[in-house]
Amino acid sequence: MKRTTRRRLTVAVLYAVLILALLALVLTTDWSAIKSNFFDKSVAKQLWPELVTVAAKNTIIYTIIAFAGGLLLAILLALMKLSTVGPYRWLATGYIEFFRGLPALLVIFAFGFAVPIAFGWHPPGGLIGAGLVALIVVSSAYMAETLRAGIQAVPKGQTEAARSLGMTGGRTTVSIVLPQAFRIVIPPLTNEFVLLIKDTSLLAIIGVAAGQRELTTYARDMLSLTANSTPLIAAAVMYLIITLPLTQLVAWLERRQQRAR
Numbered sequence: 001m002k003r004t005t006r007r008r009l010t011v012a013v014l015y016a017v018l019i020l021a022l023l024a025l026v027l028t029t030d031w032s033a034i035k036s037n038f039f040d041k042s043v044a045k046q047l048w049p050e051l052v053t054v055a056a057k058n059t060i061i062y063t064i065i066a067f068a069g070g071l072l073l074a075i076l077l078a079l080m081k082l083s084t085v086g087p088y089r090w091l092a093t094g095y096i097e098f099f100r101g102l103p104a105l106l107v108i109f110a111f112g113f114a115v116p117i118a119f120g121w122h123p124p125g126g127l128i129g130a131g132l133v134a135l136i137v138v139s140s141a142y143m144a145e146t147l148r149a150g151i152q153a154v155p156k157g158q159t160e161a162a163r164s165l166g167m168t169g170g171r172t173t174v175s176i177v178l179p180q181a182f183r184i185v186i187p188p189l190t191n192e193f194v195l196l197i198k199d200t201s202l203l204a205i206i207g208v209a210a211g212q213r214e215l216t217t218y219a220r221d222m223l224s225l226t227a228n229s230t231p232l233i234a235a236a237v238m239y240l241i242i243t244l245p246l247t248q249l250v251a252w253l254e255r256r257q258q259r260a261r
Contacts, residue, residue: 043230047222054211055218056238062200062214065132067193070139077144078151079173092144099141105202108134112206128212131203139196146188150181187253194246198239215239 080092099107111134112127123129154177162172182189201216208217219235 038229038233040228040230043222043226043228044234046226047231047234051215051218051234051238055213055215055235056242058212059197059200059214059238060242062128062132062135062203063193063197066135066139066196066200069132069136070143070192070196071189073136073140074143074147075178077140078147081144081148082151096141096144099138100145102138104135104138104199105205107138108202109205110134111137127206128203128208131206131208135196135199135203139192139199143189143192146185146192147181150185151177153184154180187250190246190250190253194243194250197243197246 077092077096080088081096083089083092108131111123111130116122116130123133125132159172159177162176167175200214203214204217204220208214213221215235215238219231222231223229
């Protein structure tokens, strides 16, 4: 048998196996149970408009706050890690490695309950404020490494040229290095923003007031209230509506960068 014929037969068999598996799944699935438990129209109607006006809105607000705070802290950490001053470099490295090594859920729980008990510190906003501080702390550790890589990717000739024109080190960093570094790391930073959207679901662990609920907490509460899984599907759809355009934006930015190179 020729190699091309054998390859075609192999592909045909793989397609046949896939089709048979899909048919078996379709025939053995209890579609009426799925419809009543996951796609109940009467339950879905109870979710509106709070699903959008409260849950989705809070998810976006929390993400923006955590991302903005994390980015500002990440810039400082990245510059500290690249500093020629040893203690600054060691401190930034320890911070980054420590919070990158911990689960975000554990950090949120610690800032929500352990830190206030141990130090008597209560952030603005109560528990939701503590959760946002935890997200800022964790996201800054990841974004700091991304920014550090972006700064190091800027050609050294740019810095040397700026210094030869009489620019100070600080002005060179702010005016020359950081703008170029940000252009390089826009795709991974956008990915971090998408991850933060999903990480806001972890705030459910600390408990929030009704008006502070994000998508996951709202879906969980409505699941308990209605004894139906439709709220989970609705929340999942809202997450996809928010994140899919962003992931497509990341892909477009990466392709644009590749063409520029």
